[in-house]
Amino acid sequence: MKELYSIGADIGGTTVKLAVISTDGVIVKKWEIPTDTTNKGANITADIKTAIELALKELDLHKSSILGIGAGAPGFVDSSTGYINEAINIGWKNFDFGNELQELTGLPVWVDNDANLAALGENWLGAGRGVDNMIAVTLGTGVGGGIVANGEVINGANGTAAEIGHMLVKTSGGAPCNCGRSGCLETETSATAIVRKAKEKFQEYPDSNLSKLDNITAKDVFQAAHQGDRAAAEVLQNVTDTLGLALSNLTVVTNPSKIVLGGGVSAAGDQLLTPLKEAYDSYVLPRAGEACTFELAELGNDAGVIGGAFLVKQYHKG
Incomplete structure (x- = not known):
């Protein structure tokens, strides 16, 4: 054949x-x-x-x-x-x-x-293999998402389902998004957002090690937080709390058995996953949360x- x-x-x-x-x-x-x-x-x-x-x-x-x-x-x-x-x-x-x-x-x-x-x-051959209900999140320059429900990817009425980067998470004072609105999840939890928030923190913590760098990256913020930099730690606490809340709300809608995290920011591994899971657990409906595990994407x-x-x-x- x-x-x-x-x-x-x-x-x-x-x-x-x-x-x-x-x-x-x-x-x-x-x-x-x-x-x-x-x-x-x-x-x-x-x-x-x-x-x-x-x-x-x-x-x-x-x-x-x-x-x-x-x-x-x-x-x-x-x-x-x-x-x-x-x-x-x-x-x-x-x-x-x-x-x-x-x-x-x-x-x-x-x-x-x-x-x-x-x-x-990821659902076919990666971290979500074998499950019928999952949420995939890509944390990079922006925030992308895909939702598999009952074995099928959700598209919606006109192709905008699972555009989770454009969930509104800040109703006032949010940064402008390329969708034309302000305060989207993308502007609060992406790599771009992490860098912006770190620069804003310099005003509060001028002695932060990050302020000495010419071109800050999200990786620099994670590394500084690991080394005890308070400004960096507060930025990541804000980011993981916001993302944890957003994912908990998605969980009560789709009831996934896995949430798979990919994109450049996910390279932080447990430094991202641990506080994110803690924030998620503090917000999620307990029964829905019990069914769900967090995984790092495998397929790159x-x-x-x-x-x-x-x-x-x-x-x-x-």
Whole structure:
């Protein structure tokens, strides 16, 4: 019997990650191409098509061996049509991406939000494997999320389900968000937020070791807190408390058995998980909290392409 494969594509503002993946989840080839954001991203679809053709030639795979393409894009995605309502970092707006990629490649295409695909990847082969109900959170420059409920990723009526980075957590005095509002979870708990809050703390703690650094990163804040820096410790206490409250509220909505944390900030490991779990436990409905464990994501940068392959596996007919 002929081996069949799927192609996962994870489209980011800097690179497009691509992979050819077998139906049992083995990555045969993975690679990246630059994301050409010129002319409002008009060349990206053709670049993906060319990259796939070259890879199949290199692997000596005929197109008939490919079940389809599962692609993830940032922003608001209508998964039922593959239509990108808006992807700010790329330049797409009201773009019929799924149909265009399908016409160019001649392959079936399924599209979803990139955070949803990362959640599917972790649910299939990563830290969330084998569970029907989970929340995946990506803590990086921004905050992304994906929710799997009863074995299915939640998309919502128009593709905005699980945009947890845009949960309003500060109703006054919050920092502006790229969604046009202020006080979103993204502006309070992302790596960007951690750095901003640390700089604000300098006024209160001018002797903080962080004030001596030229370019502060979230990693610097975690390291300073570990070394006893009070300003850094207070920043992280605020961040974990806010995130713990947000996750506890999501828990009573979806009742997950796992919350999986990924993204650059999650590299802090137990220094993040321990206070976050403490905050979560203090807020969550006890019975709902008893069913849920916290896990660090396992797939790293491969989560999106693996989730794309799973999307094909899930929806391909025949």
